[in-house]
Amino acid sequence: MTTDPGDGAAAPAPAPAAPVIQATDLDLTFHTNDGPVHALKGVSLDIEKGEFVSFIGPSGCGKTTFLRVMAALEEPTGGSITVNGMSPDEARRNRAYGYVFQAAGLYPWRTIEKNIKLPLEIMGFDRAEQERRVKNVLQLVDLEGFGKKYPWQLSGGMQQRASIARALAFDADILLMDEPFGALDEIVRDHLNEQLLKLWARTNKTIGFVTHSIPEAVYLSTKIVVMSPRPGRITDIIESDLPAERPLDIRDTPEFLAIAHRVRDGLRAGHAYDD
Amino acid sequence: MSDATQTAPRSGLSLGLRNVARGALPVAVVVGVLLALWLAAVGPMNFRLALDQATRGGADVIPATPQEQGETALIRLMLDNPGVLPAAYVFERPRLPRPQDVLIEMRDNTVGLARDCEWTGWGEGGENWSGLSNGCLRVINNRRSLIFHAWQTLAPTLLGFAIGTGLGILLAVGIVHNRTMDLSVMPWAIASQTIPILAIAPMVIVVLNAMGVQGLLPKSLISSYLSFFPVVVGMVKGLRSPNGMELDLMRTYSASGAQVFWKLRLPASLPYLFTSLKIGIAAALVGTIVAELPTGARFGLGARLLTGSYYGQTVQIWAALFTAAISAALLVWIIGAIERRVLTGMGLAR
Numbered sequence: 001m002t003t004d005p006g007d008g009a010a011a012p013a014p015a016p017a018a019p020v021i022q023a024t025d026l027d028l029t030f031h032t033n034d035g036p037v038h039a040l041k042g043v044s045l046d047i048e049k050g051e052f053v054s055f056i057g058p059s060g061c062g063k064t065t066f067l068r069v070m071a072a073l074e075e076p077t078g079g080s081i082t083v084n085g086m087s088p089d090e091a092r093r094n095r096a097y098g099y100v101f102q103a104a105g106l107y108p109w110r111t112i113e114k115n116i117k118l119p120l121e122i123m124g125f126d127r128a129e130q131e132r133r134v135k136n137v138l139q140l141v142d143l144e145g146f147g148k149k150y151p152w153q154l155s156g157g158m159q160q161r162a163s164i165a166r167a168l169a170f171d172a173d174i175l176l177m178d179e180p181f182g183a184l185d186e187i188v189r190d191h192l193n194e195q196l197l198k199l200w201a202r203t204n205k206t207i208g209f210v211t212h213s214i215p216e217a218v219y220l221s222t223k224i225v226v227m228s229p230r231p232g233r234i235t236d237i238i239e240s241d242l243p244a245e246r247p248l249d250i251r252d253t254p255e256f257l258a259i260a261h262r263v264r265d266g267l268r269a270g271h272a273y274d275d
Numbered sequence: 276m277s278d279a280t281q282t283a284p285r286s287g288l289s290l291g292l293r294n295v296a297r298g299a300l301p302v303a304v305v306v307g308v309l310l311a312l313w314l315a316a317v318g319p320m321n322f323r324l325a326l327d328q329a330t331r332g333g334a335d336v337i338p339a340t341p342q343e344q345g346e347t348a349l350i351r352l353m354l355d356n357p358g359v360l361p362a363a364y365v366f367e368r369p370r371l372p373r374p375q376d377v378l379i380e381m382r383d384n385t386v387g388l389a390r391d392c393e394w395t396g397w398g399e400g401g402e403n404w405s406g407l408s409n410g411c412l413r414v415i416n417n418r419r420s421l422i423f424h425a426w427q428t429l430a431p432t433l434l435g436f437a438i439g440t441g442l443g444i445l446l447a448v449g450i451v452h453n454r455t456m457d458l459s460v461m462p463w464a465i466a467s468q469t470i471p472i473l474a475i476a477p478m479v480i481v482v483l484n485a486m487g488v489q490g491l492l493p494k495s496l497i498s499s500y501l502s503f504f505p506v507v508v509g510m511v512k513g514l515r516s517p518n519g520m521e522l523d524l525m526r527t528y529s530a531s532g533a534q535v536f537w538k539l540r541l542p543a544s545l546p547y548l549f550t551s552l553k554i555g556i557a558a559a560l561v562g563t564i565v566a567e568l569p570t571g572a573r574f575g576l577g578a579r580l581l582t583g584s585y586y587g588q589t590v591q592i593w594a595a596l597f598t599a600a601i602s603a604a605l606l607v608w609i610i611g612a613i614e615r616r617v618l619t620g621m622g623l624a625r
Contacts, residue, residue: 073523092529099527105520109542109621118538122528150622 018085019046020174020206021070027078028065028232038231039065040076045225045234049173052200052207054217055225056263062232063210063225067176070208071099083174095123097174098167102182104159106151106166112138113147116166123170137165140199157188161195168203176208181216190248193219197246214267215251218242218260226266236266310374318363320371322353325363329356372590380594384421388413418574421598427574428563429602431491435498436559440552442499443506450507451514451540452532461511468504472497472562477569494572498562502555509551513544546623549614556606564599576602 028040040062047053055063068074069081072088083091091097098119106115113134120130138144141161151159160180167175181189193216200207211217217224218240226236240259242250250256326344330336337355338344344352353360364373372380391410395401402409415422446464449456476497483493517539525535567577576595583592618624 071527073526092527095529097527099524101520101524103520105524107521107539107542109545109623111622119528122525122530122534122538152622 020049020051021045021047021081021083021208023066023069023079023081025079026066026069026076026081028062028069028074028076040069041231041233043079043232043234045237047206047208047223049206050204051223052209052221053223053225054209054211054221055227056211056214056217057227057267058212058229060229060232061227062229063227064178065232066227067178067208067210070174071097071176073099095170095172097176098170098172100160100164100167100175100177100180102179104151104156104163106159106162108151111148111150112143112154112162112165115151115162116147116169119166119170125170133169133171137168140168140202141165142195155188157184157192160184160192164196164199168199172205174206174208178210179212180209182212189213189216194248196220201244214260214263218256218263219246219248219251224259224263226263228267228269235269236262238262238266313371313374317369317371317373318360319349319353321363321366321369322349322359324366324370325359326352326356329359329362334359368587369589372593376590377593377597380590381421381597384419384594386414388417388420421576421579421594424574424576424579424595425598425602427578428560428567428576428599429606431494431566432498432556432560432563432606434491435495435500435562436502436556437499438495439499439502439555439559440506443503443551443555444510444548446503446507447510447514448536450511452536461507464504464507467500472501472565473569475500476566480566494563494566494575497566498559501562502559505551505554505558506548509547509554510544513547514540516547517543542621545621546618549610549618552610552614553607556610557603560599560603560606 023043023045026040026043027038030037030039043062043066055066057063065074069076070083070088072092081088084094084096086094086096106112107118110118116134116137117130120133125133134147138147141164143158143161143165146154146158146162151162154162164175164177164180167177181192184192197220209217209220211220222240224236224238224240225234226238227233228235238259242255242259323344326336327341330339330341330344336344336359338347363369366372369376389411390413391408393408393410395406395408397406403412405412414420415426417423446456446460450460451457479497479500480493483489483496521539521543522535525539530538563575564577564580566572567575568581572578572581576599579595579598580592583589583595615624
């Protein structure tokens with residue numbers, strides 16, 4: 001089984017107390033023709049190992065930008081951020097994280113199997129190891145038997161699962177997900193949320209998850225980061241006290257609704273809805 | 276892919292035939308209309324010639340003298356001398372031949388060239404490599420054969436296409452990966468296509484001849500000059516077709532530039548490349564024919580066009596044109612067949 005992330009590729013484990021991701025006073029300003037856009041301003045956050053952290057907020061609040069900074073896809077203009085105690089760039093070269101995008105982004109000329117092998121080929125795993133890992137992650141996302149299919153032969157939900165499998169294939173211990181289920185319908189999304197929680201429990205990965213759905217954020221997370229736009233900043237960090245075991249109907253319990261209420265308050269406080 | 280070919284037995288074939296039959300009707304209608312227009316044009320086009328002949332033959336025509344005829348509108352002449360019209364359709368050297376004249380010319384200059392054609396068998400007793408008598412081979416090696424001339428044009432076309440495609444792909448890769456090349460090469464590539472090929476062809480031939488280069492290569496270079504351009508344009512577009520997310524994905528793997536090229540840009544560019552290749556090979560054929568025109572080539576479809584126009588042999592010109600068109604269609608079809616195979620193998624064709 002691949003539930004043990006310890007073999008081979010993973011970065012050296014950080015000292016027990018150190019957070020996996022530590023952002024301090026992060027700034028990021030884009031210079032556009034209409035003047036500077038403050039995508040992130042004074043953002044500070046610690047993410048501990050094994051946490052499931054959701055970033056929620058209206059569009060333009062910098063939640064995706066924050067995730068991209070963690071992945072070294074954007075360069076912050078101020079402040080500091082470490083991933084596994086390294087710079088994001090070093091962390092990326094050490095294969096610290098797998099990234100799941102808004103769209104599945106499977107290469108259409110590769111079968112599901114070959115898509116999952118893509119990072120493995122690039123990182124130079126040998127053939128037998130590639131086969132083994134593909135088999136394992138396909139099992140993990142419940143796609144056994146679909147390895148030989150091309151992406152267009154699969155439904156949107158299955159494609160997104162395949163893209164999660166691809167991010168899991170090289171056993172990074174951080175999984176960064178940017179609205180991965182945003183384009184899917186509610187029923188499929190519920191199902192995938194449930195599966196994602198099981199996967200997280202089995203693999204013990206640290207997950208950063210961008211969403212704009214309050215129920216999704218509350219259902220999945222151990223920590224909910226509420227953000228607001230102009231400039232993009234954190235307005236509230238909510239530690240969830242929901243039990244680790246979460247059936248879908250936990251969403252009707254008072255505890256769940258209380259947290260959801262606090263998230264909504266946080267969103268409202270950060271955003272006046274005056275425009 | 277293999278599944279599809281295995282599980283598509285007879286039903287698939289008959290379905291295919293039915294599709295062909297369904298597709299054939301519109302094509303037949305269009306061809307029929309074109310032939311009808313052509314036939315209708317033959318009479319008026321050749322009418323003055325026919326009238327001239329009738330005048331000299333002593334027939335009663337209005338107006339009576341060639342000079343007056345020359346000053347009269349064609350429509351007037353046709354209305355006044357309806358009896359001459361049938362003669363306009365039968366000519367040795369018409370201005371516009373009938374379609375069947377062209378077909379007969381094409382037949383005479385292909386299969387019609389065979390003499391004493393028989394199976395002689397290979398080895399002992401055989402007259403040549405083919406096992407057919409030398410009389411059969413006249414179809415392809417006689418100096419009048421359109422197949423012979425078509426091959427004289429196709430060989431440089433294929434070589435030129437290969438050179439042009441190779442050059443086009445290399446330039447496209449350079450343009451996509453190097454900013455300096457992006458800024459410097461593309462304007463030159465575009466400028467190169469604004470110069471009429473007819474102006475350059477004789478210079479290329481003369482310069483290369485002075486350098487001692489003869490044979491296939493000069494024609495091929497001119498044909499590659501036309502065929503590299505669509506390949507550059509299509510390939511640049513294709514290599515740049517991966518979107519931001521597909522490229523970001525590669526960045527999260529810390530992929531090298533070469534890996535991004537081989538695993539993302541190149542496969543993504545193939546559909547664009549094939550479209551360009553279809554344009555490129557047709558352009559290559561045009562390039563070769565044009566290269567034959569101003570350089571006094573003795574063999575090749577361009578040479579046939581040229582001698583046809585020297586001696587007023589319109590039938591020969593039309594036959595060469597049709598042979599060129601058939602060759603081009605065949606080349607494009609071959610590229611299309613390769614495209615279907617490759618893209619189906621890649622899972623891109625549905």
